[in-house]
Amino acid sequence: MTAVPAGHQRFVVPSEAIDAQVLIIDDEPQIRRALARVLEERGARVVDAATGTEGLALAASENPDLVVLDIGLPDIAGDVVCRELRAWSQVPIVVLSARHSEVEKVRLLDLGADDYLTKPFGSAELVARVRAHLRRSTVAESELPAVIRAGSIEIDFHRRGAFRDGERLHLTPLEWSLLRTMATQAGRTLTHRQLFDAVWARSHGNASQYLRVFITALRKKIEPDPSAPQLIVTEPGVGYRFEIPRPA
């Protein structure tokens, strides 16, 4: 219902370059040019396509590091492109949508898109998302930082626990499972459904509808200020995203 940029300035480092090849699939030439300009300014190599067919062909031949896909293409529905790409590639897909609905976003994420941006979005938002997904896709899970720090809180994956000022916090198994699922895919928005599936292992009992209540309880334990969460970010109507705080 709303597309106000969600405090994105906070995790953007403007000087950081993008050293990757990005494929843009969008039928609007102005958008393609503007996107290319923003990304190229930061060092990215850009290829673009105006149709889904052309885009899929380019994805196969160029093997890009990331795909920016407009959902409203003239020839093939964007979600078909998304599904076909996913069939053979793990390339991060950032979807652009002019539609204003959370249901649409959830559908795209569940289809295998890694992220979405609702038009009109800003360049800072775009660059931050692109960078986060490039980083995530190039880092294997084993290479994740063993310890994530946010203020006085430490999340230690080796010791499998969260600590405040060195003291272990009492997380229930479910809370730890939620935290681990999100933190290992940091920067990526997980839909409610994806979280249910990961944590409840596809047994959607009565508890799954209390996901938001579990998140609230978890935040109360690990967030420095639970009323202004920095680690577990809510994507309204869509899901949750774990954000690794930048070292100050």
Place this chain on the structure above:
Amino acid sequence: MKRSRIWLLSTAVVLIFVAIMVPYRETVDEVHVVLPMLLMILLASSIGGERLGFFLAAVGFVAIDIIFQRPFGTFSLRKPHDLTVLVSFFVTAAISTRLLSRAQFQAAEARRRSAELQRMAELGADMLSATSTTAALERVALAMCDILGARRCRVTRGTAADAQDVVAEVTVAAATGAVDVTETTAPLRFPLQADGELIGEMQVEGVDPAALGRTRASTLQALAQYAALGLDRMQLAAHAAYADSLREADRMKDMVLASVSHDLRTPLTTIKLLAASLARGGEGAAMQIEEEADRLSRMVGDLLDLSRARAGELTLAMDVNTLEDLVGAATRQMAPMLGDRRVTRRVVDDEGPLVGRFDFVASLRVVVNLMENAAKYSGPVAPIDLVARREGGELVIEVLDRGPGVAEDDLGRIFIPFFRSEAVLYDVGGAGLGLPMAKMLAEAQGGGLRYTPRPDGGSIFTFTLPAHHATFEPGFDDQAPDSD
């Protein structure tokens, strides 16, 4: 048969009977004359009417007195022997004649009423089946002319004399009455009412006074009522057509709005991306371009949402959610707009999480709108307070500011779309949709939004949502789900 002929004929019959009986007057008793004569009088009065009956009774009376009562040949009421017979004869004849003619009159009247009723029923059916409301009204007018033998009948709409317009008019070629009464009779006017309100008039010209005399007032009233119904139906049809066109226009507006706001997003994206590029190149105004593009996008989005909500196209996803999550999301979303402004957040969750069943996105919109409103109307560094708590069966979020509050005059209007207080002189941006939208979204979820003045200045907006009453224990289903 003409009246005079009936009179002559029946008188002749009586006289012939008298003549036949004369030779037998010595032998025959009076009664044999009186009874046949009574029969004849009754027969005559049933054909020729009451007066003929009385006339023949008188003739018979005289004839009996002179011819059949002794002494024969004289008329005298002093024949004491037979006076009783005579008087009985006359009274019997008179009473029977009177009764007969009354019965005849009533039968005729009943026939007439039945015909009238039949006619009204047919008219009613006619009106219902009439292809247009004008045709229906014309049928009523025609019936009116017919019944009153009138020359012209017209139905007008409206009340003020100058605003009347003729909606149906019927002119009959030649009046059925024999006399030309056009000049002598003033037009009859019937006011037409619907729901106790005057909506028009029926005027009848050239009325035949005899026909008017015959027609009962209730018939005329019924006709006027028909005309009023027809006129009312005509106006309803006009209203319906108008409402249809309004609905269509409304639909078009929504479509245009949806398509414009959708199509605006692409150029707005380009503007924002290019503005950011310019900003990197050192262009100072570029940030402002981006901000204005955002503002434009928000305004269009607000309009679109409001028109969707009004069209009943608002779909809510009612899920178990917490106020804590809501406060956190609102804080994050508002961060860029609030800048250095101090926002205090107080979440009263000593008795467990603030759980409710509500639509997260819609509720977030409510809180964000309230915070934006608070930021807009209070000074650039004035603090905003946010309180989340439980109160009985309700979850409550309060947004408190130190702005000017709401003027007494504006209290009833702040939740009306596009209302902007005259008490606020500076332009605060926005289209005046934030609070109306918030109220609509709150109420759509079974909650509410109200304003109270804040002690020591400022506003308190209280957003309530129904609390969720499940017996929820954090961890009740919290076994190790998948160990690694």
